[in-house]
Amino acid sequence: MKSWIRLEWLVVIAAVVVLLPLLFLSPIGIANNGDFYRIMLAGGIDFADTGESYHDKYFGYFHAAYHYGPFSVGSYISSQIVVVFAAGMIGRLMNAEQFDIRILAFLYSLLYITALYVLVKYNKERSVLFNTALIFSMSLIFLDIGYIAYFNSFFGEAVTLIFMLLTFGFALALTRVDKPSIWMQTAFFLSAVCLIGTKLQNAPIGILLLLLGLRFWKLRADQAWRRAIVAWSTILLLTTVTMYAAAPSELKHINLYQTVFFGILKDSPDPAADLKELGLPEEFKVNAGTNFFQPDTIIKQNDPRILEALSSISHKDVLLYYTKHPSRFVQKLKRASENGMSIRPLYLGSYEKSAGKPYGEVSYTYSGWSAYKLKHMPNNLGFMAVFAAVYLVILGMEYVRRRRLVRQKLFLETLLVLALVGMFGFAVPVLGDGEADMGKHLFLFNVCFDMMAVTGLLYVVWRMSKLLSRKS
Known part of the structure; x- marks a missing residue:
């Protein structure tokens, strides 16, 4: 019996149901900690009230309304600039006097829903149990307010989240179809370029994504496919190098x-x-x-x-x-792990001042996953090491079992790169910024951890469904 609606559209509906009230109707966002201005300038956006006190402008209240100002990219390079610039131009067409940050949230939401759609479309199975777990885990984890609140802000974490899911969504899709298309290959590489171009901290993972992209060489033997691989790999490498060279x-x-x-x-x-x-x-x-x-x-x-x-x-x-001095590095990693389960900075308020909430009040609406991680998951290096070890061991076992099947090997290699990106996301902040604002700087690690958690859950459910089908 066929379902009345395709599974991938269920996650789209779930996303709309969650995003609409939280981001647009009674908007929740993240207050400015002082990092917004350089990105705002790229969209020609300025603060609505230039005379607003420091107390009201920073840390305590989320701002939805802004005014327009001169465009100035300056020396700061980020793929986020493209989205903010587009939002600023659309805002001018809608209201030439005032910019509403929900326009930016709308663009982010469109890209994000696309990522969720791709992940579900190309990873669903014929098992009802598996598909239920897929929709449930994606909706619970990746629609959590800890993630989507970034959409109503000028923080780069929103772009990191979106293009992380898009990059690996298209990477997995390439391994799941019989003959992947050039457009799908292009979507993977373009998403990867945007991901590493978000901020300097993401640049090191460009090499991992480059190696993964080159592995897709085996998916098709025609010249058009392989020429595109070479061209996009060159662009990805140049983007990685540029992020380092052009850093102010x-x-x-x-x-x-x-x-x-x-x-x-x-x-x-x-x-x-x-x-x-x-x-x-x-x-x-x-x-x-x-x-x-x-x-x-x-x-x-x-x-x-x-x-x-x-x-x-x-x-x-x-x-x-x-x-x-490896012991000193381990000491720093232990310090980082204490902040490893926090998706968003809880010292920044979620509400507009007009909402009448206390200064710095944080919204916990639809925060089941982020609250669970913060309160109940072990925030220590030992737990994270064991989690990664179990993930890699199972991945290795499956890789040995499927080593003769090219597409399945590449599927597992993509999941391996996911784990390596997470490790980079955990270690690079320590090497690049010391112990400064670790909770925020470990955002990429959190995204990878949650993607690996979903993968682990789905693997267990997949094994269970296989066992049940044999018994029946």
Whole structure:
């Protein structure tokens, strides 16, 4: 008996039912922590009330209404700029006096629903049990307010989430059809370019996605397919390199300061020795444990001495330091794991001031998954290591069993890359920004963890459905 509606449209309906009230009717978002402005400028968007107090503008209240201003991309490069620019242009057509951030949320929602549609369409099975688990897990986890609240903000996490799901949705789709099309290959690579182009932190995963894309060479033998693979792989590589090369010098300085002073030197038993090993003056030890934005440092963060000293090192030196001192790196990973189950920054308010909620009030509407993770999942390195180990062992067993089937091998390799991206998403913030705002910087890791959790659940259900079908 055929279903009256295709399964992939059920997740679309579920998404509309959840997104409509939360993002558009009684909008919930995330307050500005000071990071919005450089992205707002790309869309020619400015604050609605230039005289608004610092207290009301930052941290406590989400803002839906903005005004327009001059366009200025500046030196900050991000794929998010494209979406924000489009939202700004649409906003001008709808209302030339005021920009409503829900226009941006609408564009994000369209892309996100597409990602959910692709993931369900190309991963559903003939098992009712499996398909029920697929729809339930996707709706519970990826429609959680912890994720979708980012859509009503100018944070780059919204773009990371969307293109992470799109990239792996199309990657899995390529392995699930008999003869994948050029448009599907293009969609995978374009999504991957947008994902690594979101922010500098995502750039390292460009190499992983490049290797995965090259593996799709085997899916078709015709010249058109393989020429497209080469062309898109080149674009993906150039994007990865560009993200590093074009990063503003100011941003590089901030990241290095955080990595050294709020990373290596934070809780160090001998800051002077660490500075000496990094080739930095020992006099900087008085700033050990400080972050770039705090006002009470003994030596100012932009002091010419610090600027000159940090310009002589790079994150390669930081990586080399942790290679020589693995116990210190593990210490930092343990610190990161304490923040590893938080999807959104709970110190930022969810409501507009006009809603009458207390300053900094956070919405927990449709937050079952994010609340469960935060309150009940172990937030320690041991749990995360065991989770990853079980995932990889099962993946390896299945890979050995299916090693003669090209498409199934590539399907499993895609799931392997997912795990590796998660590992990068866990380690890179430590290497690139020390212990600064770890809850927010571990967002990519959270997305990967949740995708792996869904994969694990579906694997168990798939094995159960196979067992039940044999018994019947």
